[in-house]
Amino acid sequence: MQKNILVAQSGGPSAAINATLAGVVLEGMRHEEIGNIYGALNGIQGVIERRLIDLKSQIKTDRQFKMLECTPSMALGSCRHKLPDYEKSPAVYEEIRKIFHEYGIGCFFYVGGNDSMDTALKLSEYFLAVNEDIRVIGLPKTIDNDLFGTDHTPGYGSAAKFIATAVAEIARDCDAYNLNSVTIVEIMGRNAGWLTAASVLPRAAGTEVPQLVYMPEVEFSLEGFLEDVRRLHAVRHTVVIAVSEGIRFADGRYVSQSEQSDHVDAFGHRYLSGAGKLLERQVANKIGCKVRSVELNILQRCSSHILSATDINEARRIGQFAVRFALQGQTGVMAGLKRISDAPYICDVVTVPIREVAGLERGFPKEWIAPSGNNLTDDVFCYLLPLIVGDVQPPTRNGIPEFFSFNKSVLSHT
Amino acid sequence: MQKNILVAQSGGPSAAINATLAGVVLEGMRHEEIGNIYGALNGIQGVIERRLIDLKSQIKTDRQFKMLECTPSMALGSCRHKLPDYEKSPAVYEEIRKIFHEYGIGCFFYVGGNDSMDTALKLSEYFLAVNEDIRVIGLPKTIDNDLFGTDHTPGYGSAAKFIATAVAEIARDCDAYNLNSVTIVEIMGRNAGWLTAASVLPRAAGTEVPQLVYMPEVEFSLEGFLEDVRRLHAVRHTVVIAVSEGIRFADGRYVSQSEQSDHVDAFGHRYLSGAGKLLERQVANKIGCKVRSVELNILQRCSSHILSATDINEARRIGQFAVRFALQGQTGVMAGLKRISDAPYICDVVTVPIREVAGLERGFPKEWIAPSGNNLTDDVFCYLLPLIVGDVQPPTRNGIPEFFSFNKSVLSHT
Missing domain, CATH: 3.40.50.460 (Phosphofructokinase domain)
Structure with missing residues (x-):
């Protein structure tokens, strides 16, 4: 039986977060098991408020995909809404479960930073606890690069x-x-x-x-x-x-x-x-x-006019792999990046249990800071240089970047 | 008899000013009448201090020209030195004349904004007054676009x-x-x-x-x-x-x-x-x-990573035409841009007597400001859109823009 999937974005903007969204939609379209692809406006808040839009009907052409990938900040809108603990507010979780039933959601993809992983973790544990086969995958995104469980973060x-x-x-x-x-x-x-x-x-x-x-x-x-x-x-x-x-x-x-x-x-x-x-x-x-x-x-x-092709490609791949991971039955995991080698630069998309990474900040390695404390050592180049490789030519109109905008008319559903 | 030429840059930085410098050098190399091409470091101040470098030996390959064109801010260095009036400080003028004799300078190209045009005007009038055949051409440059006598300014x-x-x-x-x-x-x-x-x-x-x-x-x-x-x-x-x-x-x-x-x-x-x-x-x-x-x-x-190709091409052309104007015997003129049409966009390089433009600020047309005073009218698009057309791919190394740097060892001369 076909399941629908739902994707939402949260936290602070980045230039690559929509490439991850594009990856989810692109991969979602390739699998027969997946029916509709919904997007929630303004993250988990939009889920709770039933502000869902249909994505497949809005992103069809290659140019639309490219435009979406090169559009900075959350095309679906963001939120800073923190999901309360289940013990304190079980009603919110039950409401979300009800909404997911209404829309036939089998997988939920939440793209964001540390705070968004917290939400993805809570939801995945709730669904497991109530024996509900709704899979929740976290997709990393933050320019801060401070998420645990991934070599680096898209954006x-x-x-x-x-x-x-x-x-x-x-x-x-x-x-x-x-x-x-x-x-x-x-x-x-x-x-x-x-x-x-x-x-x-x-x-x-x-x-x-x-x-x-x-x-x-x-x-x-x-x-x-x-x-x-x-x-x-x-x-x-x-x-x-x-x-x-x-x-x-x-x-x-x-x-x-x-x-x-x-x-x-x-x-x-x-x-x-x-x-x-x-x-x-x-x-x-x-x-x-x-x-x-x-x-x-x-x-x-x-600054979408100076994207790293490596970054955008990885952001898209994370979206695609997240869909595959969900279809494999995984839940409560984040799709992270695992570096295999610096030169040639090889990076795999892997799963990491969100429980092991949520709430943790990945600090900058102390050994890359020069003993003087006012400079860095050359070690940083091996890590950093592969991440900025490659240029992306974003679609423009009249010399100005042309961004993708969703029609945000919310689906009416019963 | 061959004459040497001298070029210098002044005023505030722009992303296109080195394209004009590149144009002067490029065109200077094409004419038999021109011997050496010198650059003065830090504008007229560097002229007075005899801080001259040889340019032909430093910019040879296409990649070097391209790098120079895409390098922001004055590659020769700038100054904010205001040339005093001749009446007050004749010695400065006589010193410059002496230096120009020493180096066999027949033409001086000064790239800059309003204040630099003031210097170019004073020098050209001095050389005319003392019956010296040293031609002085002003080349416009300012991101502010407020120079008179040109449709717009490179940068x-x-x-x-x-x-x-x-x-x-x-x-x-x-x-x-x-x-x-x-x-x-x-x-x-x-x-x-x-x-x-x-x-x-x-x-x-x-x-x-x-x-x-x-x-x-x-x-x-x-x-x-x-x-x-x-x-x-x-x-x-x-x-x-x-x-x-x-x-x-x-x-x-x-x-x-x-x-x-x-x-x-x-x-x-x-x-x-x-x-x-x-x-x-x-x-x-x-x-x-x-x-x-x-x-x-x-x-x-x-921001050299997002140049307008129209801008860079015009900046280079202004440098090239300035050399031709000087060889034609012109002096005390600025090489300005004259727009022939908006669509297709056609812009010629013309000469304008500096005396007619120095010290004047070209204001923004009042009629392009909406009556409410808090917006612009659509007229601005016809004027502005052609100026941002076309992308430039600046040379990079490891994904980072690679800029041109002169060897600033000053020529020793007698």
Whole structure:
């Protein structure tokens, strides 16, 4: 008997998350066992609110698939809705079960980061507990690259490519004048320095930038920072610095704390911004040279015009494999990436029990940080370089990227 | 008798300025009348300091030319040096004349914005006054697009393409959640809204963003701005706003004034930043929805990974034509672009007496601003769309842009 499948997206945007969605739809269309392919709008919240749309009728042509793959941010919409524990709110789970029955859902695919894996885990355990054959697969997505159980996360490679390119370009911009200057590039990544680490990739294209890298894994010292800059100015005009938004002082306070906004999301995460601005003012006051800080900001997660082909291909493959895993009867697993070798770069899609990975943050390897604490070792290149390989030409109209938009008219169902 | 030529770059960086340099070198190599091709490091300052390098020996292969063309910011370095009036400092002019004699310079090409044209004008008039056959040609360059005597300036098209693409991407990023939000994109352009105008180009690819556009040409009202946002929130969740860094209140104060840094350059220009941040705080306090401001910052002028082929080709052609104009005996002219038609897009390179254009700012046409003052009319598309046509694939190494760097060992000469 045919089963329908349901896919939804959650968490923060990335440039590759729709390639995973495209992979689910593409693979779903290939199997006779699968009937309808539904998408829920705004993640698990849209499931609960019965805001489901039909996907097969909307993505048909190669160009539509390509457009969807190259469209940044969740085409189905996202949510930050945290599924409560079953013990506290059994009614929510029963409602979801009822909705899945109504729509004949046999497999649910949830694309997202750590918080979304938490939801996928809870749902899969609930269905097992009530002896319901509804399979739940988690599909990783986060530019932060901090998920456990996968070599890296889809979205990270494209973000890394944008960051590396932007740092290379900004470094050239800063080099135009014949005077001492400091340029501070502030990079996303609350707790792990994965994104900040990508800033060193320009060195693989013949540059020396950035000269200094401050990771959130290392206690930040303002005095040490100013000393680093002074030392470099003795031998060169231009100093380019990559700094994580999440750097903290020895006492645990974020450097950006004085610049912090009050916005706290549903998972208690605080929106950080301003480490670069604070360091900019420090350089201006204590060193007095030309100084500028640049926040790469949300382009890090949505710059679809500079995608990594490796990233997009892997994101799509994860979507495709997730469908196969579900059809094999697996549930409560995440489709993760397992690196077989660096050169040639080979990466397999494997399953990982979500229970083993949910809630854990995969930190940046301490041994890749130079003993000085203000730079990285060359080990990072073996890991990072394969992830940014290959260009993607996104569909454009009039020279502007043309994005895929779903008709979001919700299905009426009884 | 063979003459040597000298080229230098000045003013603020752009992504196309080295294509103009490449054009000068390319064309210079084709004429028997031209001997050596020198580049001065850091503009007119490098001329005065005799910091000249040989260019022909450094740019030989097609790949080198391509790399140079796709390298952002001045490959020869820039300066903000303002040439004093002859009456005040005749010695500087006599020194430059002496240096030009030493190096056998018959033509000087100065690539830059308004301030650089001022220098080119002064030098050309000095050489004419002292009956010296040294020709001086100005080559336009500025992302600001505010030079007189040219339909547009090289560098503007690529900046416009980056801005349009970034706004399209950011708009998708902001659309992921099912809640009211405001996203403010702050765009460069001190006095003229040319760059901010490029933000509407995503509408030519099937989107409606940005919903509001605040140009520096229109008096800014905080109350009007908040009212605009409230009105839009009545009919849609997500409001994307493009705002020029240079918007001012009715009394002439910059909106960013409270955020202004004290840095003033040699031409008395003040570095602006912060209009977006101020509006962000206003929305947070007065409307209370999710709000974020994004400063596109210096990537607007150095994002070589998303060049306009039209822009790069025109920048190169301007360099080539400048050499031909000089060989024809012209001096004191700028090589400008004259648009013949929009569709098909045809643009000629012509000469314009610098005297007629130096010191003037070409404002954004008032009639392209909607009567409401918070949007643009469709007229802007005819003008803008041809300028962003065509993609350029910059040379890369390991997936990272590979930039051209000159060996800056200065020539020793007697």
